[in-house]
Structures are given as structure tokens and as C-alpha cells.
Amino acid sequence: MTPDVSVIIPAYNAAATIGRLIESVLQETRVALELIVVNDGSTDATQRIVSEYTDERVVLLGQDNQGVYAARNAALAIHRGEWLVFLDADDTVSDGFIYERWRTATETNADVVLFNAWCGERHDRPVHRRQPYGERISGHQWLRHCVSHPEWPHYLWLQIVRSAYLREHGMAFHAGKSHKDILWTVQLAVNNGRFYVSDRKDYTWHTNSASITHRPDYYDHRARDYIDVIAELHRLASLPENHSIQRSLRRHALVEARHFLGLYRRRVLDLAGVKVAFRSRIGRRELWRGIRSASDLCFFIKLVARLW
Known part of the structure; x- marks a missing residue:
């Protein structure tokens, strides 16, 4: 059976948070899903924590530390879902997160759906404010909108993407340590698929002071x-x-x-x-x-x- 949604989580030394996120994802029973966790050479208990899950929906990949984009490419190569969601190991999602994203994507018949999110626990600052909410537009139209306003919400965890769209255009992440989510999102738009933007804030973004980017x-x-x-x-x-x-x-x-x-x-x-x-x-x-x-x-x- 082909999963409705593949959820990809790269994890590096995420022992403190990965279990909480996995539990949140596995609570979803209204859509068929697979959860692919890529352990990117962690030196803490990340590998052990993930391996203890016996749920058949969980897939654990391991690799030497190559960075988050290499980890996502490893999961992209094996994912089976009709739709794709990227998560970060240290963030939190709301109840029904996956179902609501899948429902919006299927109802709008989009190739790419972008959602909103909150910055931090206070939930007083959204990630973006200037998007064409509720509109069905092309990727080129969306790119022009973002540049002209200006606001470029390139974060991967805002997106649900049709897997067939990625395969049609041979998409994968550029090598590197940072900023390649910008190029991924640019390429989504350049390929000029069907875009839809929702103001639903179903994600909380936390900054991680221990992250390599800090x-x-x-x-x-x-x-x-x-x-x-x-x-x-x-x-x-x-x-x-x-x-x-x-x-x-x-x-x-x-x-x-x-x-x-x-x-x-x-x-x-x-x-x-x-x-x-x-x-x-x-x-x-x-x-x-x-x-x-x-x-x-x-x-x-x-x-x-x-x-x-």
C-alpha cells in the first residue's frame, strides 16, 4: 500500500526532542503515513531512541555525519508517499497537523502547499504575513509575489509537496551545510507547478543554540x-x-x-x-x-x- 504522506526528519544529536516529535506524528491515524528518520551521525542516544519504536510506519536510516541536506536526500531516495512533509527534530506540531496538510493539498489539487507557523512558544509572531492566502497560483506567480512584496518563506517545514512533482523534475537538495532550503524552494517555484498558500499556523519553530549553524x-x-x-x-x-x-x-x-x-x-x-x-x-x-x-x-x- 502506498502511503498518503511521507514524513522526513533529519536528526543530529536530537535525543532530547526526537521522541516527542515521533509520538506526535504517530498519533495520526486518518492518513496512511511513513515516518523516515535519518540519523546523521549522532553521538548521543538518537539512534537508540528511534530504533526502539516498533511501529511499522517508522523507517530509520543511518549515515555518517554529512549534514541535514544529505540526510534529506537519503530519505528522498527511498520515500514512497504520494505527498512529502519535512520536519525538524527539535520543533513541535499541532494535533491533526499531517491530516490538515494532506486534506488541504488534496482539496486544492496543488503540487505545493505552503502553510504558516509560529516563531517560539508565545505564538505572537507568525513566520510570514504578506502571502497570497487562499489563492491558487502558479509557481512563477508565487515567486514574483514573494520578490515584489518582499517576503520569501523558504522554510521546508512550511511545505507539503506532491512526490510526483519532485520526481517529474528530478529534484534533490544541493550539497552544503546551510541555506539550501532557499534553492529547494526556488526550484519548486521555477518548475511552475500549482501553488496554494494557507494561513493555517500548525507548526512552532524553535531556534536551537546547539545547532551547528550557531x-x-x-x-x-x-x-x-x-x-x-x-x-x-x-x-x-x-x-x-x-x-x-x-x-x-x-x-x-x-x-x-x-x-x-x-x-x-x-x-x-x-x-x-x-x-x-x-x-x-x-x-x-x-x-x-x-x-x-x-x-x-x-x-x-x-x-x-x-x-x-
């Missing part, structure tokens, strides 16, 4: 991964089939360059090395073509002064 010695890698994102956005903008969203992709690249520069100025240790990496892959002309406002122009001047 280690001071990791900011150089994060900056280099932003370079990957900017270069890929420029590459996508250059493709003839993306002519109708070319301007939006270039503007999006300039926005990500803002994030890069903020990191570069405040966190990066190897300034010279990261500067060389940026200049070797990112052209001023392409960045210039993303300018749409006076604010963009001022930023471009600052960026060039700092890096060239």
Missing part, C-alpha cells in the same frame, strides 16, 4: 553557501525558459547578497578567502541587473566598495 566557526561556511545560492539564482535567471521570471530571480539574488554582506561584515573570520570566493563566482554585472530601487542601488555601491 557555532562561531561555522559562519565562514555559511557565507560561502550564500555564494552558492546567489550563483545558482543567476544561473537560473540566464536560462531561456525562465525569461518571464528573470527579473525576479535577479532581484532575489541581490536580496541574498544583502544577507551575505551582513554575515561577511560581522561574522566571517577569513575575510580575504571569502572575498576571493565571492568575486570568482559572482559578477558585478549580474548583481547590477537585479537593482530595482534606490535602496538596491545604495546597497550595490556598498557591496562593490567592500568586495572589489
Whole structure:
């Protein structure tokens, strides 16, 4: 029997939270599901905790520590569900979370449905506020909307995605330690499937101070991964089939360059090395073509002064 939904959870040293999340997922009985947990080389009790579940819906994969995106790719390669949901091991979901996402996706006949979420336990700050709620739009329309407003809700745990859509376009995650959820979501939109956006807030996002992305010695890698994102956005903008969203992709690249520069100025240790990496892959002309406002122009001047 093909599951309705595959739930993928990458886990690295998640012993304190993974059991709670698994219990939440397995409470769902209204849809057929499989739960794939990928133990990404944990050194704590994560492997033991997950392996103790005897529910046949639980699938445990193990790998050496390769990062969250490699873990998700490992699960993508074997998942069987008609729909796909990504979760993080340290977050919490509301009752009926999977069912409501599956129901919305099937009723709207979308390829990608985006939901909302709360930031932190107080539930007073949603992840996004400017989305086209309740509308059925194309991926290209959604991308243009996000760039023009501006708001880019790229977090994987906002999404439920039709598996056939992923297979049709051969989608997988780019290698790297961070920011590749940006490129995943861009590719979902670039492939121009059917999108639907719901304001249902069925997820709580917690920041994890122990996460590798919060280690001071990791900011150089994060900056280099932003370079990957900017270069890929420029590459996508250059493709003839993306002519109708070319301007939006270039503007999006300039926005990500803002994030890069903020990191570069405040966190990066190897300034010279990261500067060389940026200049070797990112052209001023392409960045210039993303300018749409006076604010963009001022930023471009600052960026060039700092890096060239």
C-alpha cells in the first residue's frame, strides 16, 4: 500500500526532542503515513531512541555525519508517499497537523502547499504575513509575489509537496551545510507547478543554540553557501525558459547578497578567502541587473566598495 504522506526528519544529536516529535506524528491515524528518520551521525542516544519504536510506519536510516541536506536526500531516495512533509527534530506540531496538510493539498489539487507557523512558544509572531492566502497560483506567480512584496518563506517545514512533482523534475537538495532550503524552494517555484498558500499556523519553530549553524566557526561556511545560492539564482535567471521570471530571480539574488554582506561584515573570520570566493563566482554585472530601487542601488555601491 502506498502511503498518503511521507514524513522526513533529519536528526543530529536530537535525543532530547526526537521522541516527542515521533509520538506526535504517530498519533495520526486518518492518513496512511511513513515516518523516515535519518540519523546523521549522532553521538548521543538518537539512534537508540528511534530504533526502539516498533511501529511499522517508522523507517530509520543511518549515515555518517554529512549534514541535514544529505540526510534529506537519503530519505528522498527511498520515500514512497504520494505527498512529502519535512520536519525538524527539535520543533513541535499541532494535533491533526499531517491530516490538515494532506486534506488541504488534496482539496486544492496543488503540487505545493505552503502553510504558516509560529516563531517560539508565545505564538505572537507568525513566520510570514504578506502571502497570497487562499489563492491558487502558479509557481512563477508565487515567486514574483514573494520578490515584489518582499517576503520569501523558504522554510521546508512550511511545505507539503506532491512526490510526483519532485520526481517529474528530478529534484534533490544541493550539497552544503546551510541555506539550501532557499534553492529547494526556488526550484519548486521555477518548475511552475500549482501553488496554494494557507494561513493555517500548525507548526512552532524553535531556534536551537546547539545547532551547528550557531557555532562561531561555522559562519565562514555559511557565507560561502550564500555564494552558492546567489550563483545558482543567476544561473537560473540566464536560462531561456525562465525569461518571464528573470527579473525576479535577479532581484532575489541581490536580496541574498544583502544577507551575505551582513554575515561577511560581522561574522566571517577569513575575510580575504571569502572575498576571493565571492568575486570568482559572482559578477558585478549580474548583481547590477537585479537593482530595482534606490535602496538596491545604495546597497550595490556598498557591496562593490567592500568586495572589489
